[in-house]
Amino acid sequence: xxxxxxxxxxxxxxxxxxxxxxxxxxxxxxxxxxxxxxxxxxxxxxxxxxxxxxxxxxxxxxxxxxxxxxxxxxxxxxxxxxxxxxxxxxxxxxxxxxxxxxxxxxxxxxxxxxxxxxxxxxxxxxxxxxxxxxxxxxxxxxxxxxxxxxxxxxxxxxxxxxxxxxxxxxxxxxxxxxxxxxxxxxxxxxxxxxxxxxxxxxxxxxxxxxxxxxxxxxxxxxxxxxxxxxxxxxxxxxxxxxxxxxxxxxxxxxxxxxxxxxxxxxxxxxxxxxxxxxxxxxxxxxxxxxxxxxxxxxxxxxxxxxxxxxxxxxxxxxxxxxxxxxxxxxxxxxxxxxxxxxxxxxxxxxxxxxxxxxxxxxxxxxxxxxxxxxxxxxxxxxxxxxxxxxxx
Numbered sequence: 001x002x003x004x005x006x007x008x009x010x011x012x013x014x015x016x017x018x019x020x021x022x023x024x025x026x027x028x029x030x031x032x033x034x035x036x037x038x039x040x041x042x043x044x045x046x047x048x049x050x051x052x053x054x055x056x057x058x059x060x061x062x063x064x065x066x067x068x069x070x071x072x073x074x075x076x077x078x079x080x081x082x083x084x085x086x087x088x089x090x091x092x093x094x095x096x097x098x099x100x101x102x103x104x105x106x107x108x109x110x111x112x113x114x115x116x117x118x119x120x121x122x123x124x125x126x127x128x129x130x131x132x133x134x135x136x137x138x139x140x141x142x143x144x145x146x147x148x149x150x151x152x153x154x155x156x157x158x159x160x161x162x163x164x165x166x167x168x169x170x171x172x173x174x175x176x177x178x179x180x181x182x183x184x185x186x187x188x189x190x191x192x193x194x195x196x197x198x199x200x201x202x203x204x205x206x207x208x209x210x211x212x213x214x215x216x217x218x219x220x221x222x223x224x225x226x227x228x229x230x231x232x233x234x235x236x237x238x239x240x241x242x243x244x245x246x247x248x249x250x251x252x253x254x255x256x257x258x259x260x261x262x263x264x265x266x267x268x269x270x271x272x273x274x275x276x277x278x279x280x281x282x283x284x285x286x287x288x289x290x291x292x293x294x295x296x297x298x299x300x301x302x303x304x305x306x307x308x309x310x311x312x313x314x315x316x317x318x319x320x321x322x323x324x325x326x327x328x329x330x331x332x333x334x335x336x337x338x339x340x341x342x343x344x345x346x347x348x349x350x351x352x353x354x355x356x357x358x359x360x361x362x363x364x365x366x367x368x369x370x371x372x373x374x375x376x377x378x379x380x381x382x383x384x385x386x387x388x389x390x391x392x
Contacts, residue, residue: 037138154389167247271295
């Protein structure tokens with residue numbers, strides 16, 4: 001690991017080679033927040049790693065004053081070296097308690113070794129400051145795309161993401177299980193996933209840089225006056241968003257399994273409007289059409305992956321404000337009074353819903369209260385809320 005000379009305002013800046021797990025680390029001379037940035041969990045998404053390298057290099061060269069600490073990590077080093085999403089298993093679908101326990105007991109493949117090393121490093125740097133931390137996870141997409149972010153639907157996550165000037169997509173945690181941010185987010189930090197654009201688009205690394213500088217200023221690590229090109233970076237994000245809504249919610253997901261023969265029809269871009277019945281893709285069963293009106297999200301244009309596409313719709317700001325008010329008033333305490341709804345005895349953060357009794361707009365109501373559906377079985381739906389949702 002190469003080590004840069006320490007400038008006066010940044011006593012500890014490290015710029016390792018790209019193949020290193022720690023891409024960079026800066027400790028300021030003044031107290032402040034802790035920001036952890038992870039990039040390259042998928043090996044065909046190197047733009048985030050490049051953006052981190054540029055960020056730390058610029059901080060060093062400009063002698064930028066920093067508060068707190070910022071660390072950048074590279075995720076799946078083996079897959080990054082080969083330019084593949086993953087080699088054996090998707091590293092961003094393996095972060096469940098059961099899976100981690102199995103990996104700790106016995107490592108069987110390269111991704112499990114990567115996961116264990118990454119997990120131990122994350123736990124080490126987060127220890128004792130989980131709830132005060134901000135964690136960003138950098139990704140890119142296989143389709144043409146503007147930058148946007150995804151997050152677990154908590155008040156703190158929403159409020160931080162709102163300040164990043166890019167569209168925010170809620171509800172993907174209902175559809176994708178085992179993601180790294182879902183696992184870490186249960187410990188209380190602010191967690192936001194950032195998508196910079198298409199994998200091989202040079203602009204994706206630039207957009208990631210713009211978001212990183214914005215995030216560090218909004219977190220309080222940097223002052224805007226010490227980032228001379230900050231306004232230009234922020235304006236670039238605003239222009240990219242154009243007239244799109246600030247918040248969207250996932251409505252449906254098209255799952256893909258091995259052997260489906262799934263093939264997305266060409267030319268779809270993230271957030272492109274689609275109409276009910278519009279052909280979107282094909283598989284061995286025939287044509288796959290849009291189930292409802294909305295905007296297509298994360299259309300799959302790569303060999304690996306189990307999410308064919310999603311459909312999202314914009315959310316009105318008034319609903320978000322209502323949701324925040326209801327959560328702060330702890331209205332969810334009254335939810336078990338509704339017919340067919342009771343709180344889980346084993347998990348106080350989970351509401352169980354009898355679908356034969358509670359049918360009317362249950363999912364939409366629980367979304368307002370901060371609960372997301374985790375599973376559906378035997379006529380019951382389980383809706384879970386993060387315990388740290390209201391922690392400030």
